[in-house]
Amino acid sequence: MSTQTTLSTATLPDSARCWVYQAATEIPEALVPAIEEALRAYTSHWESHGSILPAGAEILHNRFVLIAVDPRGDSVCGRSVDASVRLMRDLSERFGVDFFDRMQLAYLKDGEVRAAHKDEFAALYAAGEIGDDTLVFDNMVQTLGDWRKNWLKPLKESWMYRMIAD
Template sequence: MPIVAFNALPDSARLWVFAAAAPVTGAAAGVLLQRVDAFLDQWRAHGVPLVCARDWRDARFLAVAVDEAATDASGCSIDALFEALRELEAQLGTSLLNNGMVFWRDTDGAVMAANRAAFRAAATAGAVTFDTPVFDTTVIAAGAWRASFEKPVGESWHARLLPATADHR
């Protein structure tokens, strides 16, 4: 079977992160994960099953990874993954493929999402500092997802989005 446990994938496994603009919980989360699992179970590149896995965090972040040491994902197989998720968006009531959103934890631990301008405004207002945890949706390997997907703004590319007056601890 091509689907494996996410922690069984090597750190080098190719990864795509899909971030929901709004939390996906309850029955909607069940639908999402069931459909993703069904897709991954039949996911192939040029007829060859892909060794793959998925992970789900914070009711927002879906990671799909392929062990390309076993089988390379093709352009068509990657397109099929994106299309399957696009079809789910309306049913879930949120976007999974919206690029440009920034995600961070507020002081209560809730995951927040906004465009870059709103993130910068939150920093200007003091709600985001260099210590605020952010999520790096640009990670492209399973090892990075495991080790550094969530980290303080000051240790992330997100720091360049903060105004010059932000807390630089």
Template structure:
């Protein structure tokens, strides 16, 4: 099974920031271990907004310490680039008309739902997923099919 951790930036990343993050993460995953065993780690940056860190647990299982190492690294990335990756109060969604990706605070998103600018069919991003297989089918979903529906509808 491939585990995944999805981190959403509080703003869209610039090209040079993505390059820097890729450099940092490439070095990290090449040396990422759990109890002395090399982890089969990888990463991807999607939409200039989402950072996905993955581990193939068929090679070696992640541990609390190895997860802590990744969190520590991401906090260093936050500091270096002046971004936030751990703010779960930001909602990413695609606009209905032009499929443009946008970010809103929970309060702003609730107001968009109430005002009708966001509806059941608005595509939202479920960053709570834990496996790569889930990401393929359940990451970008209509609001009505996500956990967001319980909170905002």
């Protein structure tokens, strides 16, 4: 049985499934090694349908956790996906970092990741704090290829734009 010992998703193909978890606040630097170790332990033994699959995870901008798995032409079983969600819930509880506040929308401003509640987004737009070309993080991506090409995109090209255009 082979295992993956790296966290990197760089070697996984564009077809790999992925999930992006956004922390409600920046992940403290002191917690990063412990979270990385938990992610490494999980992804090095990602099992689906009785097989170990290539998987990886990364902490990005100290704000996001990217988890990816290459199903190698098969589907990833629901049980293994559920286990990855349980892992993230456990990390949330253990380290006090909320990875499940789906109402926070993240964007780049002056090279810094910022987040606002979805209800505040239209007000930020109206005030000029964010604009059509503000880069936003689309955590709804489902494959690594989509993440590589479309995770960070201008607001006007994202699903979030509908919330402010109305």
